[in-house]
Amino acid sequence: MASGLMDGFIASFAEKVGATVPAIRLFSSLLLGYPLAFIYRNFIFGKPSNVQHVFFALCGLWLCYFNFGFNVLHSIANIVVIYALLLAIGGTQLSVALAFIFNLGYLVAAYYFTATDGYDIRWTTPHCVLCLRLTGLVFDVYDGRKDRKSLSSDQQSTALDTVPSPLEVLGYSYHFGGFMTGPQFPLKRYRGFVEGAFGNKQTGGPPASIIPGMRRLSLGVVYIAVYQVGHQFFPGLYMVGDEFASLHLWQKLLYIGIWGKFALYKYIAVWMIVEGACILTGLTYNGTDQNGNDLWDGCINVKLVKFETATTFQEKIDSFNLNTNLWMLKYVYKRLRFLGHKEISQAVTLFTLAVWHGIHSGYYMNFALEFPIVNMEKDIQREVDRNPTLKRLCNHPLVYPVHWVFRKMFVEVFLGYPLIGFVLLTYERWYKIYSEVYWCGHILFFSWPLVYMLLKATVLKRPKAKVEKDAQMQQKLVDAKVEKTD
Incomplete structure (x- = not known):
């Protein structure tokens, strides 16, 4: 009887908020x-x-x-x-x-x-x-x-x-x-x-983590509310309809970016809510900061400030789904060092991540896009760092705000781009949507290695001595990073 009443209440509440019964459970x-x-x-x-x-x-x-x-x-x-x-x-x-x-x-x-x-x-x-x-x-x-x-x-x-x-x-x-x-x-x-x-060092009792835990819960509730509202105004299935097809390309890309932002808020909300409960028990204790204050980020799965302010794809990756990414780094990527090729290790890790998420083709499309997107970003950043004039220009007080806005918009739009497959899952859906935007992201990211090769052979060509010096410096940085990791 009690079970039937509970089922009825959950079904009624799910209908009112526009969610499924399993989601409410x-x-x-x-x-x-x-x-x-x-x-x-x-x-x-x-x-x-x-x-x-x-x-x-x-x-x-x-x-x-x-x-x-x-x-x-x-x-x-x-x-x-x-x-x-x-x-x-x-x-x-x-x-x-x-x-x-x-x-x-x-x-x-x-x-x-x-x-x-x-x-x-x-x-x-x-x-x-x-x-x-x-x-x-x-x-x-x-x-x-x-x-x-x-x-x-x-x-x-x-x-x-x-x-x-x-x-x-x-x-x-x-x-x-x-x-x-x-x-x-x-x-x-x-x-x-x-x-x-991880208990209270002064009293020997439960940890002093009630306020941090409830703060995390509050943030999670805010994000789930924002997701619910945003999902109503920017539903994913709208992108497979005729109205979306009639929009201009820039409007479609803007919609994809906004939709992708709200789509991720669902995951962020869930992670913060469950993290708050972990904080309450004390499981997340992570030592103290430089001022002696307890840290409760031992199981953190999203760094909110970094995620919201990120202007590069790598910053997004480094601030989102942290525990899964760290697991894959530790138990898959680093265990593949015997292959002697970091790109192969990266590709195998992303494939493992896709398989772990499911069998829908959209997952594989999502992680297939992540590989060239991140590599393109690394290539561009490397060239900016190598060119003092270009680096000064990017950081010029008059140029930097424009540069920042462009990077922010680019990252938000093309973060939503691969999420089309991740969220909508099926081939019929993601194929139609990508066709509506002329596969612009695929063309940009997958053609980049060829474009970059041509650029290095022409406008980015450097003297041989400079190339050798940079290669030696890069190798020293890699060796130092490997030694630090080990």
């Missing part, structure tokens, strides 16, 4: 993280580790069942298989390979059997988070069996000397602040959190 689950966080602070904090593991496991399982019913069995099955793998051959290269193949394979198979032509909130939503979490766990056990001197600093910070207990893995996997939509965090952070390392 998911949003409700994120908000439930706050009362659960307060329960943890008041009744569970400081209890034995196993008690905390059981609390987090039960909360996560309940939230998963509330959203997806008996499909919760998929996450349980996945955890059982990976734990059995750790017990049998944990710490070996074979365990890493099998975990990567099984976790990603399970997820892709789930996408295949549940996918429609739109974005659906199904049990695959939390399962994609679990896929990375369990794969990272196997990697960390593998790193823990290696010589510490052979590990990079970031690998040392997460390496595990032993296989964790079953209860610890369950609590880690189902922590209500990270199970449904992320953020990603290593087991070593979770372990320190459970053992009380």
Whole structure:
């Protein structure tokens, strides 16, 4: 009876706000993280580790069942298989390979059997988070069996000397602040959190994180409200209609830029809301700043100020979806150093990221565009840095404001451009929209390597001695960066 009343209320509310029932269930689950966080602070904090593991496991399982019913069995099955793998051959290269193949394979198979032509909130939503979490766990056990001197600093910070207990893995996997939509965090952070390392140093009680947590929640609510309003005025499906087709090219591109901005606000809102719950529990503690103030950004997924003020694509990437990007950097990109070619490593990483998101062609189009966009930007910035006259001109007090506005508009418009595939997913939709704007972004970015080569051979041609000197300097910078990373 109570379940029927709840279902009816959720359906009614979803209709009023113009959202789907699964979306309201998911949003409700994120908000439930706050009362659960307060329960943890008041009744569970400081209890034995196993008690905390059981609390987090039960909360996560309940939230998963509330959203997806008996499909919760998929996450349980996945955890059982990976734990059995750790017990049998944990710490070996074979365990890493099998975990990567099984976790990603399970997820892709789930996408295949549940996918429609739109974005659906199904049990695959939390399962994609679990896929990375369990794969990272196997990697960390593998790193823990290696010589510490052979590990990079970031690998040392997460390496595990032993296989964790079953209860610890369950609590880690189902922590209500990270199970449904992320953020990603290593087991070593979770372990320190459970053992009380992030508690209040003065009182020995729960961390003094209520105000930072509620502040993050407030920002998340603001962003979800802005998204809801913006989505009403700039719907994505408008771009596949006849009215959009009748607009001028500049109007279409402007619409794409504004639409893309609002589309990303949905993700930003979700991340901030769930991060606030993590802050309340203390999981996100990240030491103190230079003034001794506690930092609660250990699981931050978006740097708001940097994201909103960014004038380059790299700044956008460096401020958005941070935990997933860092996971891919650590467990995929850096592990491909043996290939000896950073562009290949970058391409494989982006392909892995696309597969992890789903099987829709739009995901692959999105990440296929990211590769040339970022490389084009790096090439242009490199030439500006090499040319003192051009650099002074760009920074001239009279030129800089114009230059800044141009870069900002260019970045916002062409950030929305690849998102067409990411959000609208299907070939029929993104093909029609790109055709309406004459594939201008594809032509610009994919032709850039040829254009750049011709420019370097003509107007950007430099003396041989200068080229050799720059190459030596660039190599020194690369070597220094690699040494710092290691």
